Amino acid sequence: MIEIRGLEKFYGSLQVLKGIDLDVPNGEVLSIIGASGSGKSTLLYCINALEAIEAGSVVVDGIDVHAKGTDINALRQKLGMVFQQWNSFPHLTTLQNVALAPQIVKGKSKAESREIAARQLEHVGLGDKFDVYPSALSGGQQQRLAIARALAMEPEYMLFDEATSALDPELVGEVLDTMRLLAEEGMTMICVTHEMSFARDVSDRVAFFHQGVIEEIDTPAEIFGSPKSEHLQKFLSNIR
Amino acid sequence: MEPTASFFFDFRISDLWFLAEAAWRTLLISTLSITIGTALGVVFGWMLFEGRWAAVLILGPLLDVFRSVPLIIQLVLFYNFAPIIGLILDPFLSGVVILSIYCAALVANVARGGMEAVSPSMRRAARSLGMSYWQDLRYVVLPIGTRAVFPSWVGVALGVMKDSALVSVLGYVELLKASQILITRTQEPLLILTIAGAFYFALSYPISRYAASLEKRWAS
Ligand SMILES: Nc1ncnc2c1ncn2[C@@H]1O[C@H](COP(=O)(O)OP(=O)(O)OP(=O)(O)O)[C@@H](O)[C@H]1O
Ligand SMILES: [Mg+2]
Numbered sequence: 242m243i244e245i246r247g248l249e250k251f252y253g254s255l256q257v258l259k260g261i262d263l264d265v266p267n268g269e270v271l272s273i274i275g276a277s278g279s280g281k282s283t284l285l286y287c288i289n290a291l292e293a294i295e296a297g298s299v300v301v302d303g304i305d306v307h308a309k310g311t312d313i314n315a316l317r318q319k320l321g322m323v324f325q326q327w328n329s330f331p332h333l334t335t336l337q338n339v340a341l342a343p344q345i346v347k348g349k350s351k352a353e354s355r356e357i358a359a360r361q362l363e364h365v366g367l368g369d370k371f372d373v374y375p376s377a378l379s380g381g382q383q384q385r386l387a388i389a390r391a392l393a394m395e396p397e398y399m400l401f402d403e404a405t406s407a408l409d410p411e412l413v414g415e416v417l418d419t420m421r422l423l424a425e426e427g428m429t430m431i432c433v434t435h436e437m438s439f440a441r442d443v444s445d446r447v448a449f450f451h452q453g454v455i456e457e458i459d460t461p462a463e464i465f466g467s468p469k470s471e472h473l474q475k476f477l478s479n480i481r
Numbered sequence: 482m483e484p485t486a487s488f489f490f491d492f493r494i495s496d497l498w499f500l501a502e503a504a505w506r507t508l509l510i511s512t513l514s515i516t517i518g519t520a521l522g523v524v525f526g527w528m529l530f531e532g533r534w535a536a537v538l539i540l541g542p543l544l545d546v547f548r549s550v551p552l553i554i555q556l557v558l559f560y561n562f563a564p565i566i567g568l569i570l571d572p573f574l575s576g577v578v579i580l581s582i583y584c585a586a587l588v589a590n591v592a593r594g595g596m597e598a599v600s601p602s603m604r605r606a607a608r609s610l611g612m613s614y615w616q617d618l619r620y621v622v623l624p625i626g627t628r629a630v631f632p633s634w635v636g637v638a639l640g641v642m643k644d645s646a647l648v649s650v651l652g653y654v655e656l657l658k659a660s661q662i663l664i665t666r667t668q669e670p671l672l673i674l675t676i677a678g679a680f681y682f683a684l685s686y687p688i689s690r691y692a693a694s695l696e697k698r699w700a701s
Contacts (some may be wrong), residue, residue, distance in 0.1 A: 328602055
Protein backbone atom coordinates (compact mmCIF):
# COMPACT_ATOMS: atom_id res chain seq x y z
CA MET A 242 0.00 0.00 0.00
CA ILE A 243 1.19 3.49 -0.86
CA GLU A 244 0.06 6.25 1.50
CA ILE A 245 0.74 9.87 0.64
CA ARG A 246 -0.05 12.61 3.15
CA GLY A 247 0.20 16.37 2.75
CA LEU A 248 2.95 16.06 0.17
CA GLU A 249 4.51 19.35 -0.89
CA LYS A 250 7.29 19.84 -3.40
CA PHE A 251 9.08 22.99 -4.51
CA TYR A 252 11.51 23.62 -7.34
CA GLY A 253 13.20 26.74 -6.04
CA SER A 254 10.34 29.10 -5.27
CA LEU A 255 7.93 27.29 -7.58
CA GLN A 256 5.53 25.06 -5.66
CA VAL A 257 4.79 22.09 -7.87
CA LEU A 258 2.85 19.88 -5.43
CA LYS A 259 0.56 21.68 -3.00
CA GLY A 260 -0.47 19.08 -0.47
CA ILE A 261 -1.25 15.73 -2.02
CA ASP A 262 -3.22 13.11 -0.08
CA LEU A 263 -3.55 9.79 -1.82
CA ASP A 264 -3.85 6.12 -0.89
CA VAL A 265 -3.17 3.40 -3.40
CA PRO A 266 -4.17 -0.03 -2.08
CA ASN A 267 -2.50 -3.16 -3.40
CA GLY A 268 -3.93 -4.43 -6.64
CA GLU A 269 -5.27 -1.06 -7.71
CA VAL A 270 -4.60 0.51 -11.08
CA LEU A 271 -4.66 4.28 -10.71
CA SER A 272 -4.41 6.58 -13.72
CA ILE A 273 -3.30 10.17 -13.34
CA ILE A 274 -4.42 12.67 -15.93
CA GLY A 275 -4.01 16.43 -16.12
CA ALA A 276 -2.52 19.27 -18.09
CA SER A 277 1.18 19.58 -18.82
CA GLY A 278 3.07 21.07 -15.89
CA SER A 279 0.46 20.13 -13.30
CA GLY A 280 2.97 18.03 -11.35
CA LYS A 281 2.13 14.48 -12.43
CA SER A 282 5.71 13.35 -13.11
CA THR A 283 6.94 15.11 -10.01
CA LEU A 284 4.55 13.08 -7.86
CA LEU A 285 5.94 9.81 -9.25
CA TYR A 286 9.52 11.00 -8.62
CA CYS A 287 8.59 11.82 -5.03
CA ILE A 288 7.13 8.36 -4.51
CA ASN A 289 10.44 6.62 -5.15
CA ALA A 290 12.58 9.48 -3.85
CA LEU A 291 14.16 10.45 -7.14
CA GLU A 292 13.18 13.90 -5.87
CA ALA A 293 13.29 15.14 -2.29
CA ILE A 294 10.14 16.61 -0.72
CA GLU A 295 9.58 19.71 1.38
CA ALA A 296 6.62 18.63 3.49
CA GLY A 297 4.35 15.66 4.11
CA SER A 298 5.18 12.00 3.77
CA VAL A 299 5.15 9.02 1.45
CA VAL A 300 4.81 5.63 3.11
CA VAL A 301 5.23 2.41 1.12
CA ASP A 302 4.36 -0.84 2.89
CA GLY A 303 4.83 0.94 6.19
CA ILE A 304 8.23 2.37 5.30
CA ASP A 305 8.61 6.16 5.27
CA VAL A 306 10.30 6.80 1.92
CA HIS A 307 11.79 10.18 2.78
CA ALA A 308 12.81 9.45 6.37
CA LYS A 309 16.47 9.65 7.22
CA GLY A 310 17.93 6.19 7.47
CA THR A 311 15.57 4.58 5.01
CA ASP A 312 17.48 2.25 2.70
CA ILE A 313 16.27 3.91 -0.45
CA ASN A 314 18.03 1.52 -2.84
CA ALA A 315 16.26 -1.39 -1.19
CA LEU A 316 12.94 0.42 -1.25
CA ARG A 317 13.23 1.32 -4.94
CA GLN A 318 13.33 -2.38 -5.76
CA LYS A 319 9.69 -2.52 -4.70
CA LEU A 320 8.82 0.38 -6.99
CA GLY A 321 9.45 -0.31 -10.66
CA MET A 322 9.44 2.77 -12.84
CA VAL A 323 9.00 3.30 -16.57
CA PHE A 324 9.74 6.66 -18.12
CA GLN A 325 8.61 8.56 -21.16
CA GLN A 326 12.10 8.25 -22.63
CA TRP A 327 12.70 4.52 -22.63
CA ASN A 328 16.32 4.83 -21.44
CA SER A 329 17.61 1.48 -22.65
CA PHE A 330 21.27 1.01 -21.75
CA PRO A 331 22.77 1.32 -25.25
CA HIS A 332 25.97 -0.60 -24.45
CA LEU A 333 24.18 -3.75 -23.34
CA THR A 334 22.15 -6.32 -25.25
CA THR A 335 18.48 -6.70 -24.49
CA LEU A 336 19.15 -9.62 -22.17
CA GLN A 337 22.01 -7.79 -20.42
CA ASN A 338 19.82 -4.69 -20.01
CA VAL A 339 17.35 -6.69 -17.97
CA ALA A 340 19.88 -8.91 -16.17
CA LEU A 341 22.11 -6.05 -14.94
CA ALA A 342 20.12 -4.86 -11.92
CA PRO A 343 19.20 -8.32 -10.55
CA GLN A 344 22.90 -9.16 -10.71
CA ILE A 345 24.50 -6.05 -9.24
CA VAL A 346 21.69 -4.78 -7.01
CA LYS A 347 20.21 -8.05 -5.77
CA GLY A 348 23.50 -9.95 -5.96
CA LYS A 349 22.03 -12.85 -7.88
CA SER A 350 24.35 -15.10 -9.86
CA LYS A 351 24.95 -14.35 -13.50
CA ALA A 352 23.09 -17.46 -14.61
CA GLU A 353 20.11 -16.73 -12.40
CA SER A 354 19.98 -13.09 -13.53
CA ARG A 355 19.95 -14.17 -17.14
CA GLU A 356 17.18 -16.63 -16.40
CA ILE A 357 15.08 -13.90 -14.78
CA ALA A 358 15.83 -11.59 -17.70
CA ALA A 359 14.83 -14.23 -20.24
CA ARG A 360 11.58 -14.84 -18.41
CA GLN A 361 10.67 -11.14 -18.27
CA LEU A 362 11.57 -10.59 -21.91
CA GLU A 363 9.27 -13.46 -22.88
CA HIS A 364 6.65 -11.86 -20.66
CA VAL A 365 6.65 -8.60 -22.65
CA GLY A 366 6.94 -10.36 -25.99
CA LEU A 367 10.64 -9.87 -26.70
CA GLY A 368 11.53 -13.54 -26.45
CA ASP A 369 13.22 -13.51 -29.84
CA LYS A 370 15.41 -10.45 -29.17
CA PHE A 371 17.78 -11.55 -26.41
CA ASP A 372 21.04 -10.78 -28.13
CA VAL A 373 20.28 -7.63 -30.09
CA TYR A 374 21.29 -4.15 -28.95
CA PRO A 375 18.58 -1.59 -28.18
CA SER A 376 19.53 0.47 -31.23
CA ALA A 377 18.09 -2.35 -33.33
CA LEU A 378 14.72 -2.18 -31.57
CA SER A 379 11.72 0.02 -32.36
CA GLY A 380 10.55 2.55 -29.78
CA GLY A 381 7.71 0.29 -28.74
CA GLN A 382 10.08 -2.63 -28.29
CA GLN A 383 12.48 -0.47 -26.28
CA GLN A 384 9.65 0.63 -24.03
CA ARG A 385 8.65 -2.99 -23.47
CA LEU A 386 12.31 -3.68 -22.73
CA ALA A 387 12.15 -0.94 -20.09
CA ILE A 388 9.08 -2.61 -18.58
CA ALA A 389 10.85 -5.99 -18.51
CA ARG A 390 13.89 -4.37 -16.91
CA ALA A 391 11.75 -2.93 -14.13
CA LEU A 392 9.83 -6.20 -13.66
CA ALA A 393 13.08 -8.15 -13.28
CA MET A 394 13.48 -6.57 -9.85
CA GLU A 395 10.17 -8.20 -8.90
CA PRO A 396 8.57 -4.92 -7.80
CA GLU A 397 5.29 -4.78 -5.98
CA TYR A 398 4.33 -1.49 -7.55
CA MET A 399 4.84 -0.09 -11.02
CA LEU A 400 4.99 3.63 -11.77
CA PHE A 401 4.47 4.60 -15.40
CA ASP A 402 5.29 8.16 -16.45
CA GLU A 403 3.68 8.70 -19.84
CA ALA A 404 5.11 5.45 -21.10
CA THR A 405 3.59 5.91 -24.54
CA SER A 406 3.98 9.66 -25.13
CA ALA A 407 7.27 9.44 -27.01
CA LEU A 408 6.09 6.66 -29.31
CA ASP A 409 4.88 6.79 -32.89
CA PRO A 410 1.08 6.26 -32.88
CA GLU A 411 1.31 2.80 -34.45
CA LEU A 412 3.58 1.63 -31.59
CA VAL A 413 1.42 2.86 -28.72
CA GLY A 414 -0.87 -0.18 -28.82
CA GLU A 415 1.78 -2.80 -28.09
CA VAL A 416 2.97 -0.94 -24.98
CA LEU A 417 -0.56 -0.36 -23.72
CA ASP A 418 -1.28 -4.05 -24.25
CA THR A 419 1.72 -4.92 -22.09
CA MET A 420 0.52 -2.55 -19.37
CA ARG A 421 -2.97 -4.01 -19.62
CA LEU A 422 -1.48 -7.49 -19.20
CA LEU A 423 0.28 -6.39 -16.01
CA ALA A 424 -2.95 -4.90 -14.68
CA GLU A 425 -4.77 -8.18 -15.32
CA GLU A 426 -2.05 -10.03 -13.43
CA GLY A 427 -2.87 -7.93 -10.40
CA MET A 428 0.09 -5.53 -10.36
CA THR A 429 -0.46 -2.34 -8.39
CA MET A 430 0.07 0.47 -10.88
CA ILE A 431 0.16 4.24 -10.97
CA CYS A 432 0.02 5.38 -14.57
CA VAL A 433 0.48 8.99 -15.61
CA THR A 434 -1.09 8.92 -19.04
CA HIS A 435 -2.51 10.92 -21.88
CA GLU A 436 -4.25 7.83 -23.23
CA MET A 437 -7.81 8.41 -22.09
CA SER A 438 -8.97 5.05 -23.43
CA PHE A 439 -6.42 3.32 -21.19
CA ALA A 440 -7.46 5.40 -18.19
CA ARG A 441 -11.11 4.62 -18.86
CA ASP A 442 -10.84 0.91 -19.65
CA VAL A 443 -8.03 -0.34 -17.44
CA SER A 444 -7.94 1.74 -14.27
CA ASP A 445 -9.90 1.26 -11.09
CA ARG A 446 -9.64 4.96 -10.31
CA VAL A 447 -8.59 8.09 -12.16
CA ALA A 448 -7.01 11.14 -10.51
CA PHE A 449 -7.20 14.53 -12.19
CA PHE A 450 -4.27 16.83 -11.41
CA HIS A 451 -4.61 20.57 -11.64
CA GLN A 452 -1.80 22.95 -10.69
CA GLY A 453 -0.27 20.74 -8.05
CA VAL A 454 -3.39 19.39 -6.40
CA ILE A 455 -5.61 16.37 -7.02
CA GLU A 456 -8.74 18.18 -8.00
CA GLU A 457 -10.90 15.13 -8.56
CA ILE A 458 -10.41 11.42 -7.99
CA ASP A 459 -13.00 8.79 -8.71
CA THR A 460 -13.92 5.77 -10.81
CA PRO A 461 -13.40 6.16 -14.57
CA ALA A 462 -17.17 6.12 -15.05
CA GLU A 463 -17.57 9.16 -12.78
CA ILE A 464 -14.49 11.04 -14.04
CA PHE A 465 -15.36 10.63 -17.71
CA GLY A 466 -19.15 10.31 -17.37
CA SER A 467 -19.95 13.10 -14.96
CA PRO A 468 -16.91 15.25 -14.22
CA LYS A 469 -17.63 17.70 -11.41
CA SER A 470 -14.82 20.22 -11.43
CA GLU A 471 -14.87 22.91 -14.06
CA HIS A 472 -11.19 22.37 -14.86
CA LEU A 473 -11.73 18.69 -15.49
CA GLN A 474 -14.68 19.38 -17.74
CA LYS A 475 -12.56 21.82 -19.72
CA PHE A 476 -9.61 19.41 -19.81
CA LEU A 477 -11.78 16.61 -21.14
CA SER A 478 -13.51 18.75 -23.74
CA ASN A 479 -10.12 19.91 -25.01
CA ILE A 480 -9.00 16.34 -25.49
CA ARG A 481 -12.06 15.11 -27.30
CA MET B 482 94.38 10.82 -50.56
CA GLU B 483 92.06 8.29 -48.97
CA PRO B 484 88.37 9.05 -49.64
CA THR B 485 86.43 8.84 -46.42
CA ALA B 486 83.58 6.78 -47.77
CA SER B 487 82.52 5.91 -44.28
CA PHE B 488 81.73 9.58 -43.73
CA PHE B 489 78.66 9.22 -45.91
CA PHE B 490 77.66 5.81 -44.68
CA ASP B 491 78.26 6.37 -41.06
CA PHE B 492 74.84 5.03 -40.11
CA ARG B 493 75.45 1.61 -38.62
CA ILE B 494 73.19 -1.20 -37.49
CA SER B 495 74.03 -0.31 -33.92
CA ASP B 496 72.53 3.12 -34.54
CA LEU B 497 69.27 1.51 -35.52
CA TRP B 498 69.39 -0.30 -32.20
CA PHE B 499 70.12 3.01 -30.49
CA LEU B 500 66.96 4.45 -32.09
CA ALA B 501 64.91 1.41 -31.19
CA GLU B 502 65.97 1.76 -27.57
CA ALA B 503 65.01 5.41 -27.64
CA ALA B 504 61.65 4.49 -29.15
CA TRP B 505 61.18 2.09 -26.26
CA ARG B 506 61.84 4.95 -23.84
CA THR B 507 59.31 7.11 -25.67
CA LEU B 508 56.81 4.27 -25.36
CA LEU B 509 57.63 3.81 -21.69
CA ILE B 510 57.27 7.44 -20.66
CA SER B 511 54.14 7.91 -22.78
CA THR B 512 52.40 4.76 -21.57
CA LEU B 513 53.10 5.61 -17.95
CA SER B 514 52.02 9.24 -18.31
CA ILE B 515 48.90 8.43 -20.30
CA THR B 516 47.87 5.74 -17.82
CA ILE B 517 48.39 7.87 -14.73
CA GLY B 518 47.05 10.97 -16.48
CA THR B 519 43.90 9.19 -17.62
CA ALA B 520 43.17 7.75 -14.18
CA LEU B 521 43.68 11.17 -12.56
CA GLY B 522 41.83 12.93 -15.36
CA VAL B 523 38.73 10.77 -14.95
CA VAL B 524 38.65 11.59 -11.23
CA PHE B 525 39.17 15.30 -11.95
CA GLY B 526 36.52 15.16 -14.67
CA TRP B 527 34.11 13.57 -12.23
CA MET B 528 34.82 16.33 -9.67
CA LEU B 529 34.22 19.02 -12.29
CA PHE B 530 31.05 17.23 -13.38
CA GLU B 531 29.71 17.05 -9.84
CA GLY B 532 30.44 20.78 -9.62
CA ARG B 533 31.16 21.14 -5.92
CA TRP B 534 32.54 24.57 -5.11
CA ALA B 535 36.08 23.32 -4.43
CA ALA B 536 36.21 21.80 -7.89
CA VAL B 537 34.82 24.88 -9.57
CA LEU B 538 36.94 27.41 -7.68
CA ILE B 539 40.24 25.56 -7.37
CA LEU B 540 40.52 22.53 -9.61
CA GLY B 541 39.04 24.11 -12.74
CA PRO B 542 41.42 27.10 -12.89
CA LEU B 543 44.40 24.93 -11.89
CA LEU B 544 43.76 22.52 -14.74
CA ASP B 545 43.37 25.50 -17.07
CA VAL B 546 46.91 26.56 -16.15
CA PHE B 547 48.35 23.15 -16.98
CA ARG B 548 46.40 23.03 -20.22
CA SER B 549 47.50 26.43 -21.43
CA VAL B 550 51.14 26.91 -20.33
CA PRO B 551 53.42 25.35 -22.98
CA LEU B 552 54.60 21.95 -21.89
CA ILE B 553 58.27 22.79 -22.39
CA ILE B 554 58.01 25.64 -19.87
CA GLN B 555 56.26 23.38 -17.34
CA LEU B 556 58.99 20.77 -17.73
CA VAL B 557 61.89 23.16 -17.27
CA LEU B 558 60.26 24.96 -14.35
CA PHE B 559 59.33 21.76 -12.56
CA TYR B 560 62.74 20.15 -13.10
CA ASN B 561 64.53 23.19 -11.72
CA PHE B 562 62.21 24.13 -8.90
CA ALA B 563 61.28 20.67 -7.61
CA PRO B 564 64.61 20.32 -5.72
CA ILE B 565 63.76 23.50 -3.79
CA ILE B 566 60.85 21.72 -2.14
CA GLY B 567 63.06 18.70 -1.60
CA LEU B 568 61.96 16.67 -4.60
CA ILE B 569 65.02 15.34 -6.38
CA LEU B 570 63.71 13.69 -9.50
CA ASP B 571 65.66 12.48 -12.51
CA PRO B 572 64.60 13.68 -15.96
CA PHE B 573 62.49 10.57 -16.54
CA LEU B 574 60.43 10.95 -13.36
CA SER B 575 60.11 14.70 -13.83
CA GLY B 576 58.83 14.01 -17.30
CA VAL B 577 56.33 11.45 -16.03
CA VAL B 578 55.04 13.86 -13.37
CA ILE B 579 54.52 16.78 -15.73
CA LEU B 580 53.23 14.73 -18.66
CA SER B 581 50.79 12.95 -16.35
CA ILE B 582 49.42 16.20 -14.96
CA TYR B 583 49.25 17.69 -18.44
CA CYS B 584 47.45 14.58 -19.71
CA ALA B 585 45.12 14.63 -16.67
CA ALA B 586 44.21 18.26 -17.37
CA LEU B 587 43.25 17.36 -20.93
CA VAL B 588 41.46 14.14 -19.98
CA ALA B 589 39.48 15.92 -17.23
CA ASN B 590 37.59 17.92 -19.83
CA VAL B 591 37.06 14.89 -22.01
CA ALA B 592 35.81 12.84 -19.05
CA ARG B 593 33.45 15.55 -17.91
CA GLY B 594 32.07 15.70 -21.43
CA GLY B 595 31.53 11.94 -21.31
CA MET B 596 29.59 12.16 -18.08
CA GLU B 597 27.50 15.00 -19.44
CA ALA B 598 26.70 12.83 -22.45
CA VAL B 599 24.66 10.51 -20.23
CA SER B 600 21.18 12.03 -19.85
CA PRO B 601 19.77 12.68 -16.37
CA SER B 602 16.81 10.61 -17.43
CA MET B 603 19.07 7.61 -18.10
CA ARG B 604 20.60 8.01 -14.67
CA ARG B 605 17.19 8.24 -13.02
CA ALA B 606 16.24 5.01 -14.75
CA ALA B 607 19.34 3.33 -13.32
CA ARG B 608 18.65 4.66 -9.83
CA SER B 609 14.99 3.65 -10.05
CA LEU B 610 16.16 0.04 -10.42
CA GLY B 611 17.80 0.34 -7.02
CA MET B 612 21.34 1.00 -8.18
CA SER B 613 23.43 3.06 -5.79
CA TYR B 614 25.17 6.25 -6.91
CA TRP B 615 28.40 4.31 -7.46
CA GLN B 616 26.73 1.44 -9.28
CA ASP B 617 25.09 3.92 -11.61
CA LEU B 618 28.48 5.55 -12.19
CA ARG B 619 30.28 2.26 -12.74
CA TYR B 620 27.75 0.32 -14.83
CA VAL B 621 25.89 3.06 -16.70
CA VAL B 622 27.71 6.40 -16.79
CA LEU B 623 31.23 5.05 -17.29
CA PRO B 624 30.54 2.70 -20.22
CA ILE B 625 28.15 5.05 -22.01
CA GLY B 626 30.32 8.12 -21.40
CA THR B 627 33.48 6.30 -22.48
CA ARG B 628 31.95 5.35 -25.79
CA ALA B 629 30.80 8.92 -26.34
CA VAL B 630 34.21 10.52 -25.89
CA PHE B 631 36.58 7.71 -26.78
CA PRO B 632 37.74 9.32 -30.05
CA SER B 633 38.64 12.52 -28.17
CA TRP B 634 40.56 10.51 -25.61
CA VAL B 635 42.54 8.74 -28.34
CA GLY B 636 43.42 12.17 -29.73
CA VAL B 637 44.68 13.26 -26.31
CA ALA B 638 46.70 10.06 -25.86
CA LEU B 639 48.40 10.30 -29.24
CA GLY B 640 49.10 14.00 -28.59
CA VAL B 641 50.75 13.22 -25.25
CA MET B 642 52.89 10.56 -26.92
CA LYS B 643 54.18 13.07 -29.45
CA ASP B 644 54.61 15.74 -26.80
CA SER B 645 56.74 13.36 -24.75
CA ALA B 646 59.55 14.39 -27.14
CA LEU B 647 59.77 17.62 -25.14
CA VAL B 648 61.13 15.75 -22.13
CA SER B 649 64.39 15.66 -24.11
CA VAL B 650 65.05 19.22 -22.93
CA LEU B 651 65.75 17.71 -19.53
CA GLY B 652 68.31 15.37 -21.08
CA TYR B 653 66.08 12.29 -21.30
CA VAL B 654 67.16 10.44 -24.43
CA GLU B 655 63.93 9.47 -26.08
CA LEU B 656 63.28 9.03 -29.77
CA LEU B 657 63.63 12.65 -30.90
CA LYS B 658 66.71 13.34 -28.79
CA ALA B 659 68.34 10.15 -30.04
CA SER B 660 67.68 11.23 -33.61
CA GLN B 661 69.35 14.59 -32.99
CA ILE B 662 72.40 12.89 -31.51
CA LEU B 663 72.71 10.63 -34.54
CA ILE B 664 72.17 13.49 -36.97
CA THR B 665 74.98 15.47 -35.38
CA ARG B 666 77.31 12.53 -35.77
CA THR B 667 76.32 11.13 -39.16
CA GLN B 668 75.12 14.30 -40.86
CA GLU B 669 72.31 12.29 -42.43
CA PRO B 670 69.21 14.07 -41.20
CA LEU B 671 66.86 12.81 -43.89
CA LEU B 672 67.60 9.15 -43.33
CA ILE B 673 67.49 9.41 -39.57
CA LEU B 674 64.37 11.56 -39.37
CA THR B 675 62.64 9.14 -41.73
CA ILE B 676 63.52 6.25 -39.45
CA ALA B 677 62.45 8.20 -36.35
CA GLY B 678 59.18 9.14 -38.05
CA ALA B 679 58.62 5.49 -38.89
CA PHE B 680 59.12 4.61 -35.23
CA TYR B 681 56.58 7.22 -34.11
CA PHE B 682 54.17 5.87 -36.66
CA ALA B 683 54.80 2.31 -35.50
CA LEU B 684 54.00 3.38 -31.92
CA SER B 685 50.77 5.19 -32.69
CA TYR B 686 49.36 3.14 -35.56
CA PRO B 687 48.42 0.13 -33.41
CA ILE B 688 46.63 2.47 -31.00
CA SER B 689 44.65 4.07 -33.82
CA ARG B 690 43.79 0.69 -35.31
CA TYR B 691 42.74 -0.74 -31.97
CA ALA B 692 40.67 2.37 -31.25
CA ALA B 693 38.98 2.13 -34.62
CA SER B 694 38.12 -1.54 -34.10
CA LEU B 695 36.71 -0.80 -30.63
CA GLU B 696 34.56 1.98 -32.03
CA LYS B 697 33.30 -0.31 -34.74
CA ARG B 698 32.41 -2.97 -32.22
CA TRP B 699 30.57 -0.44 -30.02
CA ALA B 700 28.69 0.94 -32.98
CA SER B 701 26.96 -2.40 -33.58
N1 LIG C 1 14.08 19.73 -12.25
C1 LIG C 1 13.20 20.76 -12.30
N2 LIG C 1 13.61 21.99 -11.95
C2 LIG C 1 12.75 23.04 -11.95
N3 LIG C 1 11.45 22.95 -12.29
C3 LIG C 1 10.99 21.74 -12.65
C4 LIG C 1 11.83 20.59 -12.66
N4 LIG C 1 11.09 19.53 -13.06
C5 LIG C 1 9.85 20.01 -13.28
N5 LIG C 1 9.76 21.32 -13.04
C6 LIG C 1 8.57 22.16 -13.12
O1 LIG C 1 7.59 21.59 -12.27
C7 LIG C 1 6.31 21.69 -12.85
C8 LIG C 1 5.66 20.32 -12.86
O2 LIG C 1 6.41 19.47 -13.72
P1 LIG C 1 6.00 17.98 -14.02
O3 LIG C 1 7.03 17.42 -14.92
O4 LIG C 1 5.74 17.25 -12.76
O5 LIG C 1 4.64 18.17 -14.81
P2 LIG C 1 3.78 17.09 -15.57
O6 LIG C 1 2.42 17.19 -15.02
O7 LIG C 1 4.46 15.76 -15.53
O8 LIG C 1 3.75 17.64 -17.04
P3 LIG C 1 3.93 16.88 -18.43
O9 LIG C 1 2.57 16.40 -18.82
O10 LIG C 1 4.41 17.95 -19.35
O11 LIG C 1 4.90 15.79 -18.25
C9 LIG C 1 6.50 22.30 -14.21
O12 LIG C 1 6.17 23.66 -14.13
C10 LIG C 1 7.95 22.13 -14.49
O13 LIG C 1 8.43 23.18 -15.29
MG1 LIG D 1 5.48 14.60 -16.95
